[in-house]
Amino acid sequence: MFTSLSAPAALPQLVESYKPHVTTGVRVYTTTHVAFFDVARWRELGVSEEAAKIQGDFMNLCKRHGVNMTYTCTPYLVGNVPHIGEHVAWMESSTQVYANSVLGARTNREGTYSTLATTVTGRTPYWGMHTDEGRTGTHLVRVEVGLGSPYEYSALGYFAGEVAGLGVPVFEGVAGSPELEELKAMSASLATSGGVALFHMPGVTPEARSVDEAFGWGTPEDVVYFGREDLRATCEFLSTSSKDRVDVVVLGCPHASLKEMEYIARSLEGKKVKDCVKLLVCTATGIRDLAERMGYVGTIEAAGGLVIADTCPAVIASGGLVPKGIESGMTLATDSAKQAHYGAALLEVETLFGSTDQCLEAAVSGKWR
Amino acid sequence: MKFTIPCRRVYGGNAEGEALVTRQRISFWGGVNPLEGKIIERRHELAGQSIKDRVLVFPSGKGSSGWSGVFVAACMLGHRPKAIVNVEVDPIVVSAAVTADVPMVLVSKSDMERLKTGDYLRVRPGEEEIKVERTT
Numbered sequence: 179m180f181t182s183l184s185a186p187a188a189l190p191q192l193v194e195s196y197k198p199h200v201t202t203g204v205r206v207y208t209t210t211h212v213a214f215f216d217v218a219r220w221r222e223l224g225v226s227e228e229a230a231k232i233q234g235d236f237m238n239l240c241k242r243h244g245v246n247m248t249y250t251c252t253p254y255l256v257g258n259v260p261h262i263g264e265h266v267a268w269m270e271s272s273t274q275v276y277a278n279s280v281l282g283a284r285t286n287r288e289g290t291y292s293t294l295a296t297t298v299t300g301r302t303p304y305w306g307m308h309t310d311e312g313r314t315g316t317h318l319v320r321v322e323v324g325l326g327s328p329y330e331y332s333a334l335g336y337f338a339g340e341v342a343g344l345g346v347p348v349f350e351g352v353a354g355s356p357e358l359e360e361l362k363a364m365s366a367s368l369a370t371s372g373g374v375a376l377f378h379m380p381g382v383t384p385e386a387r388s389v390d391e392a393f394g395w396g397t398p399e400d401v402v403y404f405g406r407e408d409l410r411a412t413c414e415f416l417s418t419s420s421k422d423r424v425d426v427v428v429l430g431c432p433h434a435s436l437k438e439m440e441y442i443a444r445s446l447e448g449k450k451v452k453d454c455v456k457l458l459v460c461t462a463t464g465i466r467d468l469a470e471r472m473g474y475v476g477t478i479e480a481a482g483g484l485v486i487a488d489t490c491p492a493v494i495a496s497g498g499l500v501p502k503g504i505e506s507g508m509t510l511a512t513d514s515a516k517q518a519h520y521g522a523a524l525l526e527v528e529t530l531f532g533s534t535d536q537c538l539e540a541a542v543s544g545k546w547r
Numbered sequence: 548m549k550f551t552i553p554c555r556r557v558y559g560g561n562a563e564g565e566a567l568v569t570r571q572r573i574s575f576w577g578g579v580n581p582l583e584g585k586i587i588e589r590r591h592e593l594a595g596q597s598i599k600d601r602v603l604v605f606p607s608g609k610g611s612s613g614w615s616g617v618f619v620a621a622c623m624l625g626h627r628p629k630a631i632v633n634v635e636v637d638p639i640v641v642s643a644a645v646t647a648d649v650p651m652v653l654v655s656k657s658d659m660e661r662l663k664t665g666d667y668l669r670v671r672p673g674e675e676e677i678k679v680e681r682t683t
Contacts, residue, residue, distance in 0.1 A: 195619045195646075211613075269612040287608075289615030289642030306638065343572065344607055344635050373572065373609040373637050418589075496613065498582060520577035520611075523587045 196236065196290065205300030209248040209258040210240065211270045213488040214497035217249065218463065229499060245297065249488035250462035252362065252433040254281065257464070262384055265308055267296035271369035272362070272432050272516065278376035280361050282384040284308045287375045307375050311394075313385065315378055316345035318398040321352050322405040328363040329513040329533045331356060333412040334404055335364035336515040339372030341402050348392040349379040356382060359435055366432050367515035416518040419509045419528035422547070424540040426504050426527070430460035431490055431514035436468055438534075439485075443474035445538045451482030452544040456503045463487040483541065492517055495524035511540045548681040552658040554632070556672035557641060559650030563669040564629035567601040568662050569593050574610030575617040575643070584626025599626040602668045604659060608637035615643035622647040630670045632677070634659050652677070 213233055220230045237247050248256050251270050254277065260266045262282030268274050269288050277283040286306045288296070296302045306312040319338045325331055338347045347368070356364075361382075368374040378385060378392040386392035429442060442459055451457045459478055461469065466487045469475045475485045491510075494501045504510070506526035512518050513536075518529040530546050540546050569592055573579070578588040579598065586593045598621065608614050614637075621627070631644055631651040644651035652672055662668070662679065669678040 195616065195623060271610060271612045274612065286638045287612055289612055289639040289646075291615055291619070291646040292638065292642040339609075343609070344637055369612075370574075370610055373607060373639075492577060496576060496617070522589055524577050 196294065197239070204244040204297040206297060207246075207258070208244070208297045209246045209253045209256075211249070212251055212490070212493050213237075213249040214499060215494055216486045216488050217247075218487065225499070248462065248464070250433050250464075251490075252435070252462055255433070255435055255465060256462045265302065267293050267302040269293040271373075272366035274375050275365035275368050275377065276362060278307055278313075279365065279378065279383050284313075285375070287369075287373060313376055314346065314394040314396070315348035315386070315389075315392040316399050317342045317347045318389065318393075318401045319347050319349050320401065320403045321349055322403055323409050324353055325356070325360070327533050328359045329413075329515075329531070330409060331360040332363040332367045332513065332515040333409055333416070333531075335367030336371045336416065336519070337404055337408055337412045338377070338402075339368040339370060339374050341400065342368070342372050342374050344373045344375075345399070347374060347377045348386070348389055348398070349377060350389050352379060352382065359438055362432050362435070363514065367519075370516045370519050412515075413531055416515050416531035417529055418522055419530050419546075421509055421528070422545050423509060424455055424511045424530065424544055424546050425508035426491075426510040427455060427457045427537050427541040428460065428491055428510060428512045428514070428517050428521070429458070429534060429537060431492075431512065431517035433490075434459060434461040434465065436465050439465060439469040439474045439478075440472065441534070442483075442538065443469070443477040445535070446478055446481040446483065446542075449481050449542050451541045455541050455544050457481075457483035457541040458491060459483055459485045460490040461485065461487055490517065492520040492524050501525070511537050511546060513537050550661070550679050551676050552654055552661060552679065553675055554652040554654050554670065554672065554677050555675065557633075557636065557651040557653060558644045559630070559648065559672065561669070561671055561673070562602065562630035562650040563667070564600055564602045566604050566632075566662055566664055566666040566668050567593065567596060567598065568604040568659075568664045568666070570606065570660075572607050572609035573603075573605045574608065574614065575621070576611035576613030578610060579617060579621060581617050581621035581624055581626070584621050584624070597626070598628045601628050602630045602632060602670065603628045604632040604662050604668075606656070606659065607633050607635040608640040612639045614639040615646060618643035619647045622649070630668075632659070632662075632668070632670070
């Protein structure tokens, strides 16, 4: 499925740049962010020997030094779950938001090398998100539309990230109780259009019990409203394609949870993905193992989809590799604002952004409705 | 025209070069192609522009924390910018500047708004100022 065609690819430079920092054993429990391709199924996916060797050698180096190679953008789904108030140093922008906001742990927006420095020293600078002051709300987002599925929370996050920038948005008016998958989607898009590290949603997130407490009993810098029209406009902005024909469908950004794998499998039971459409479902290797045990992977792949672990199309392309079957100018449908935003640039595709159901229906019919 | 604006050192020493200025935040991962050193976020106002040898002036980072990895890879591949001038500190940008050894300073929002693409900037962190020369 995936081949490394473009040369020179950025993969060797990226991996080389990490190596000098992995010189000694880790001092703290460490899991890893995504890889540039599925490390278990690389051969059947058509990755070149050369690219596989670079990634494989690096994985072995890290394993020798005690790094747990989870290769996922959702480490909190596979055994890295910090508790409230715990100081951590995480990279991967959506996990930073999820860890700070939903779990109440404390991390700054660490980069590749600062995170590596923490693994070998066991320390991270005490500033920003590690302090109470740094976690005070800055922007109030009044939600005036009912949100009922991950893609709508993804749109809300994309809207609010643009407004808040590096600030701390506080959400008021979200009806009901969003699910893990919805908070996961929102965490990703807040750090796509913006550089958000933390949000508060009193009643849902653990740190602030009221809007007033979220702002430290102070006044927001700015107040914005997210209504039905804003939801529609955000979805439209993330859909660059004017066609109704779909070539590629990508689900699992951030990596699908077991519940999402179950939902996708149930939706595809007895159905066939249209011949001219590629359906990719991305997840963590630990989740894929469970989904295999439960028969979800079998159902999705019997329908003609492909379940990939460790990575996603945008990440594959970011390493300078070319995801086979995805060509420049194609139309890619997704329920993730993050995949739509980055896919447009990295995969050079036109995008369609909508619900998981719309995406699955498009995979079967080849049409966007 | 010449003028001076104050700056605060985040990392590194003196640097100078032609400014590439934007009011929009920049994501390096998924926003810059490290092989070509060009901005690829399609609807960014700097889309298609090269970062090489420029003093990059933008409000802050945004997006993926793979920022520093892509920045360092771009530098290794020969597209090193001369310096970074930001308004707000995004830790992922600091991680990039330190690792790639590219000087980084902060300016106020109103001072950033005085800068234009094409200005020649002499970044002097020790003197806490940027000397600006505008020929056009």
